[in-house]
Each structure stands twice: as structure tokens, then as C-alpha cells.
Amino acid sequence: MTDSQAPATPLGTNPVAPAPSGARTAADVVTPELVAQLTRDVIGSGRTANHTPFTGEKLADLPESTPEDVATAFERARAAQVAWARTPVRRRAAVLLRFHDLVLQRQAEALDLIQLETGKARLHAHEEIQAVVVAARHYGRRAGAYLNPKRHTGVVPTLTKVTELRQPRGVVGQIAPWNYPLELSIGDALPALVAGNALVMKPDTETALTALWARDLIIEAGLPAVVFQVVLGDGPVIGPEIVKHADYVSFTGSTRTGREVATGAAARLVGVSLELGGKNAMLVLHDADVEKAAAGAVRACFSSAGQLCISIERLYVHEAVADAFVERFAAKTKAMRLGRSLAYGAEMGSLVGERQLEATRRHVDEAVAKGATLVAGGVARPDIGPYFYEPTILDGVESPMAVCTEETFGPVVSLYRFTDENEAVELANSTSYGLNSSVWTKDGRRGRALAARLRTGTVNVNEGFAPAYGSVQSPMGGMKDSGLGRRHGSEGILKYTEAQTVAHQRLIPLAPSFGMTDEKHAAFMTTSLRLMKAFRLR
Structure with missing residues (x-):
């Protein structure tokens, strides 16, 4: 089906990006x-x-x-x-x-x-x-x-x-x-x-x-x-x-x-x-710029249709800004243009295949059946292509729901509210995964301090994932069930090598010499060790 053959009445709310001529x-x-x-x-x-x-x-x-x-x-x-x-x-x-x-x-x-x-x-x-x-x-x-x-x-x-x-x-x-x-x-x-x-x-x-x-x-x-x-x-x-x-x-x-x-x-x-894998969290603190945080959440949650290990699937928003944030985030999400042309213009594309589509559907449908609320999305878009699914926001998600703990790897994010930052940190860390997280606040120092308490390999302050991933002098990887080792930086190249130490001993051996007895050699080495500490040798 071409874009021009799409039904006049779409199945959902997201608009379709027009394909350029030719x-x-x-x-x-x-x-x-x-x-x-x-x-x-x-x-x-x-x-x-x-x-x-x-x-x-x-x-x-x-x-x-x-x-x-x-x-x-x-x-x-x-x-x-x-x-x-x-x-x-x-x-x-x-x-x-x-x-x-x-x-x-x-x-x-x-x-x-x-x-x-x-x-x-x-x-x-x-x-x-x-x-x-x-x-x-x-x-x-x-x-x-x-x-x-x-x-x-x-x-x-x-x-x-x-x-x-x-x-x-x-x-x-x-x-x-x-x-x-x-x-x-x-x-x-x-x-x-x-x-x-x-x-x-x-x-x-x-x-x-x-x-x-x-x-x-x-x-x-x-x-x-x-x-x-x-x-x-x-x-x-x-x-x-x-x-x-x-x-x-x-x-x-x-x-x-x-x-x-x-x-x-x-x-x-x-x-x-x-x-x-990851079940990455984004924390929106009470002093966050709500407009910027909502725009950042769209990028963090729906890039590559959410099929990204470091994308955000859990949103923790302080009660003081929750209503304003959700209103803006939902509006921006519903306005995202979906499309499949080989050109710029679409803001989200397709899921990769039937398996990812079914996993996304299962998480959303089960959550809604058990009491979660759809704030945006929640429907497939076969009018665009066989595996398109609208960017989806769920509210009222609770732990018995699979979407709460399992990685969706699709365009789905769950909203949670908090009143205390310590509670938010505990909730963000309450997963077996530890790949990436995000903190939004106008106070950079406070954001970095809170970031250090999150058990993830990368943390981004006032962005979703790009700054940490793109800063290739620094290591990137996961804690807990999110992996072993790191890419980028020194660890990203040295892991592909074996360290070899070559030690060349000159002039005297590391053994009794010059007629020393074992006792005199031991006493000489003891004095030498004390002197090396006194001279702060490492």
C-alpha cells in the first residue's frame, strides 16, 4: 500500500508525513x-x-x-x-x-x-x-x-x-x-x-x-x-x-x-x-523546565520507534509539575508525524517486524486490560505500513503488568508520579537492568549529584541519552543485567587487547648478591622498602 492509498480516516491520531514527489x-x-x-x-x-x-x-x-x-x-x-x-x-x-x-x-x-x-x-x-x-x-x-x-x-x-x-x-x-x-x-x-x-x-x-x-x-x-x-x-x-x-x-x-x-x-x-537490555528511567524533578523536559521525553522515548537499548521506558515525574508535563508531553506525542519515505520529515518510523509489533501490542493491551490508562497512542497503523504502531503513553501502570518490568523495545513509555526525590531514586533503581537514565532539573549541580545515585552505566542530565553516548572519550555500558564491559574511551579499545608486562632487570638481581647472606639481603630490602615509602614512590 502506498501513502496515497492510506484510508481517509486514520486508525489513530498521529498524522502521516507526506512522501516527497519522486x-x-x-x-x-x-x-x-x-x-x-x-x-x-x-x-x-x-x-x-x-x-x-x-x-x-x-x-x-x-x-x-x-x-x-x-x-x-x-x-x-x-x-x-x-x-x-x-x-x-x-x-x-x-x-x-x-x-x-x-x-x-x-x-x-x-x-x-x-x-x-x-x-x-x-x-x-x-x-x-x-x-x-x-x-x-x-x-x-x-x-x-x-x-x-x-x-x-x-x-x-x-x-x-x-x-x-x-x-x-x-x-x-x-x-x-x-x-x-x-x-x-x-x-x-x-x-x-x-x-x-x-x-x-x-x-x-x-x-x-x-x-x-x-x-x-x-x-x-x-x-x-x-x-x-x-x-x-x-x-x-x-x-x-x-x-x-x-x-x-x-x-x-x-x-x-x-x-x-x-x-x-x-x-x-x-x-x-x-x-x-534496559528498562531506562527518566526523572523530571519539581524545578525542571517542563516544556524542555516534554520535548526531551519525545526524543528519549520514541527515537527509532523505541527500539533502542538506551531509550526511556519509565517516566517518573514530580507531582508539582506532573499535570503540566503530561499535558505537554501528550500533545507533542500525538503530533508526531509517522512515515516511511526515504526522506526527512517523518518523526517516527516503523517497528522492525511482526515480533516487535506483537511484543508492543501485548504490553499495551495487557496494561490497559488491567487498569492502565492510555494517554496517547495504543494502536497499530497498518494504513502506513504493516508494523507501524503509534507512540504510546501509559498512565496508572502497576507492577503486575508486564510493561512495568519487562523491556518493551517499542514506542511505549509508562508514567509514574512521585513526591520525594529519594523515592524517585529508589523507584528508578528498582529494576534488574542498569543501562541508562535521565534527570531533568534547572539545578545542574543537584542533577549531577542525583545522577551519581542512579545505578546505570550512563546518566544524562537534561537530555535522554545522546550526550553520554556521544561523548566517546568516556565509557558507555551497563550495570546489573544490562551487560559486561564498556564501549568507547580507553575501555572500548583496550578490551580488544591483552596487557603484557615486560620487566628488564639491570645490574643486580633481585636476590642476595655481593656476598650478602640471606639475612643481610632481607634487612637491605626492608630498609629499601621503608625508604621508597618515605620518598612517596608508588
């Missing part, structure tokens, strides 16, 4: 030539396909890998990794900087693919462009500082020369999700590659073209193609094979699957980083 279609973007180019190196004799959420139609036929194909991909990557690791860091980093420029130059190609494969609005697709180029610039500029050898004071100053080296782990196995197919594929691959590792990536099949486009672009930027392998196939089949062969595993996805990945990696004694 807008591109899936057939214009996903040509047989493009698919052949992007999949040329994918190992797999089987066939699978991906589809666009905008219409449910097939986008492309793709190769499907077997467990044996995964083993072959790791063999090829492992053979290439040694030469790549010997490449000077500055040359590896230069690849990232060239990639940065290429992404910005050719972003329209990526935006079309992201939209077609995920169904998200174009502005939300551009958030992935921003995140990727910021990470490429950061690690392109700072990789040397993170990875270069570091001198440390030895056990005996001047006589013990100590150097800390950072060795690549080998071949990193990456399992990337569907919801941010550019940022959560190549964005996590960049630090692994610049650290000297090879990579075997399994993107989600439904969003594989975006990940393959990014691989193609970084090869154009100078990365040896064999260093970066891609395999495709069902997660339960291919995912365990990635864990089976990798020297380190990077996974972004559900908490349930993350536990399985961690178990498999632990059995092999290989490292793992996991960014998992």
Missing part, C-alpha cells in the same frame, strides 16, 4: 549490482533473504553461512591478522580517518539502507552516521595514545625497567543486532580493528546490507579485505559458532542471549563484552 523506492536503492558487490566475500552456499519493515516485501537474496563456513572465515581472518597487527598503529588509525570522510561523503547511501532495513525515520538513521564518524575520529586520533607502550616504575627504581605492551587478542567475533545496523556493527568493529585484531562479524540477516556497506567502505579506506570477514545466518545456528572460534566476543542484544554468549565464552576462557 522519492526513491527500495528497487532504486537495493539493486542486484549493489547486492552482488556487498556480498561478494560472504562465505555461504545457502540462500536467505531480508525484508523491509516499510512494506514487508523482500529486499534482497543473501548468502547463508553454515557452521563450516564460520570456521573457514576464522581461518582466513587468523591467517591475515598477524600481518595486520604488525602494521604500525598510525597506519591502522589512518584507515579509520579515511573511513570517517567516506561515510560523511556517501551518507545518503547508508541512510537509504538503514531506513529500508530497519524502518526508522531518516533523522534517526542519521544518528547512526553521527555515532560512527565520532567513533572513527576518536579512535583514529587517539589509538596511538591508548595502544603505545607505556613505561612504569619497576620494583627497584632505575634498576628495573618496566614496559606495558598492548597485544591484540587475535580474531574478534562480533555478533551485531538489527536495531542500529551501522553503529552497532562497524562502530564496535573500529576499535577492534585499529587495535590490530582481525574480525569475523555476524550481523542480523534482516539488516545485513547496512553492515556489509560499512565493510565495503572501510575496505575502500584501506583495510585489507581478508582482515574483516562476514558470515550470515540464523542466530541460534551461527552465533554459537562465533563464540566457539573467537579469541574475544563482542555481543549486543538481549539479556537472555547475552547470558548464553557469556557461558560459551567462559567455557573457553575467552573474554567477552555484552551490551544488553
